Each structure stands twice: as structure tokens, then as C-alpha cells.
Amino acid sequence: MSQPTADGTGLADDERGYRAAALPVSLATLLGAVALVPTAGVLGLRLLRNAPTTLPPVARTATPAATAAAGVVPALAMLGLAIATDRRGERIALAAVGVFAVLGAVDPAAWLPAAAAVLVGTTVALPLELGRLVDPLRADTDLRDALGPALGPAALAALGVLALTWSLVASAGIETTTFRPAGAALAFATLAALPLVRVLDGAVELGLWALAAFAVAVAAASAPFVAGAVVLVAFGAGSVPFVLLALGIGGAVATAVADARRGALGPAVGAALLLAAGVPATLPRAVAFALGLVVLVREWGPIAAGVAPDGTAPSPRGVADA
Numbered sequence: 001m002s003q004p005t006a007d008g009t010g011l012a013d014d015e016r017g018y019r020a021a022a023l024p025v026s027l028a029t030l031l032g033a034v035a036l037v038p039t040a041g042v043l044g045l046r047l048l049r050n051a052p053t054t055l056p057p058v059a060r061t062a063t064p065a066a067t068a069a070a071g072v073v074p075a076l077a078m079l080g081l082a083i084a085t086d087r088r089g090e091r092i093a094l095a096a097v098g099v100f101a102v103l104g105a106v107d108p109a110a111w112l113p114a115a116a117a118v119l120v121g122t123t124v125a126l127p128l129e130l131g132r133l134v135d136p137l138r139a140d141t142d143l144r145d146a147l148g149p150a151l152g153p154a155a156l157a158a159l160g161v162l163a164l165t166w167s168l169v170a171s172a173g174i175e176t177t178t179f180r181p182a183g184a185a186l187a188f189a190t191l192a193a194l195p196l197v198r199v200l201d202g203a204v205e206l207g208l209w210a211l212a213a214f215a216v217a218v219a220a221a222s223a224p225f226v227a228g229a230v231v232l233v234a235f236g237a238g239s240v241p242f243v244l245l246a247l248g249i250g251g252a253v254a255t256a257v258a259d260a261r262r263g264a265l266g267p268a269v270g271a272a273l274l275l276a277a278g279v280p281a282t283l284p285r286a287v288a289f290a291l292g293l294v295v296l297v298r299e300w301g302p303i304a305a306g307v308a309p310d311g312t313a314p315s316p317r318g319v320a321d322a
Helices: 009-022 027-050 057-084 088-106 108-131 143-171 176-197 203-222 224-235 242-261 265-277 283-298
Strands: none
Touching (some): 027 057, 027 283, 057 088, 057 283, 088 108, 108 283, 143 176, 203 242, 242 265
């Protein structure tokens, strides 16, 4: 434990640690879950709007408020993560994402600098988060073992950052016909990779992935025009190949449920945010997508078993308790 210094910095750090330990889940998981509510709410409203039923009056009334909340709450969650982090570079990167995203949500004229801040800030923050997964004690003896825990999340983060980059570049008007479908495909490739990097290996978990993908396939085959409208409006994925779409939605659902079952609530929230955000071609979608990546990598923790290699139970951040 750090010792209090004359200026009280050590005492402040200890107090923040005590407050974090008192939470039933990590702060990142809590902030991600708060941001998930309006993001998933807007997704649900879009699904209802394109379903072959009339949108209830209550849902129609709530749509503007939900849309506004989905544009601001994930940005505020990024600011919360910036305040709570203990690394200066990561704090600056996450704060830039949050501040500029709020400005972009309030003033459409700030869209371009906000999009640039989201892209650059996320690209800077994710490697710093991945650095937490590297074991420095093994770096001198076995570099492969030291880097091993970070390889899966690094691959997922790379896919997500590419999806974010190409989608926002296309929305800025640069090579739109090329980058927009590529960004959408990469976003759903990120979702489809979730069960692989989170190592879903149980019959129930893999069966849920297959079942969810099959449900998407059946729904699209039975009502192709409705399915096309839903995919385009709800997820922004009108150009995504059908197989990748089914695998992506199924993979995200299976990963969120499997991680929730094993007690890894942070990765479950991150996977749900990535799915609810859809293709990050608009600023609210991009901020929610970036937040999902950050939460997922920060809360990565032990994979599959939900326990540390020595058999002890994981703490909220995925580190074995003493």
C-alpha cells in the first residue's frame, strides 16, 4: 500500500482504492453498464420501429430522449474512466474522447474534431490497457509467456480500431464507397471473433453461439425485406455479408451470456456494448463501440474458466485475490 506523502497524494490514492474495493463490480464495468442502458435502448427502439408492428406511443415519445442519452452517456462514461485511471497518458486519451464526444453530441459543427479525438484517444488508450496484461516478471525468461495473455485481446482491439478508423474516415467523406463497407465488415468481424478470443469451449456456450446465429439466419430468410431494414437502421450494417452478420450477432450474444455466467461481468458488458453500438460510423455509435473495446480489454481477466491459474477466485478486475 502506498504511504501518505506530505501533500496527501498517497492518502488520496488509498482512499480511491478503498472506494473501488467497496464496489460490487469494478468501476469500468459499472460505467460500461450505465452506458449500455441508453445504447441498448436506442437499439431496441430501432428494432421496434422496423418490426412488422406499430411502434407503441410510449416508445415513440421516448425516442428523442433515448437518442440524446445514447450520445452523451457513453462519453461521460469515458470521462469517468479517465478520472479513475492511474496512468497519465491513458487519462489524457480517455478524457479527450469523453470531452470531444460531449461537444460533438451538443454541437454538430464539432463532429470532425470529435471523431478525430475518439479515434486517436482510443488508439492510444488500448495499447496502454493491453500493457496491463503483460507479465513483466516473465519478460526476461520467456517473452512468449509474458506476452501470451495480451495476444487475444490485442488481436480483438486491432480489429476494433480498424473498424472504428475505416467507418469514421468514410463518414468524413473520404473514399466512402470503399471504407464504409470495409468498416462495417470489420465491426462484425470483431463481434464474430469474440467467442474465439474469449475461448468459449463449453457445449452450452458454443451451442448458444450456433443457436443465436441460426436464429438470425432464420429471421432474415423468413422476412428478408424487414431483416434488411432492421440490419441497416438498427446496426448500420446494410453492406455486411449475411454469414458474417449472423456469426457476429451470435458471437456477441454468446460471449456476453457466457462471460456473465462465469462471473466475468466486465467482458460481458464490453461485448454487449460492441453489439449494441453496431457499425461505428456515427459519433454516438463510435463512442459506444470505443467504450466497449476499452471495457473489454481493461476487464479481460482470466479466460474461459473464470478463475486464476492458481485456482483462486478473480477479483472484479480479473486479478486473483490474495
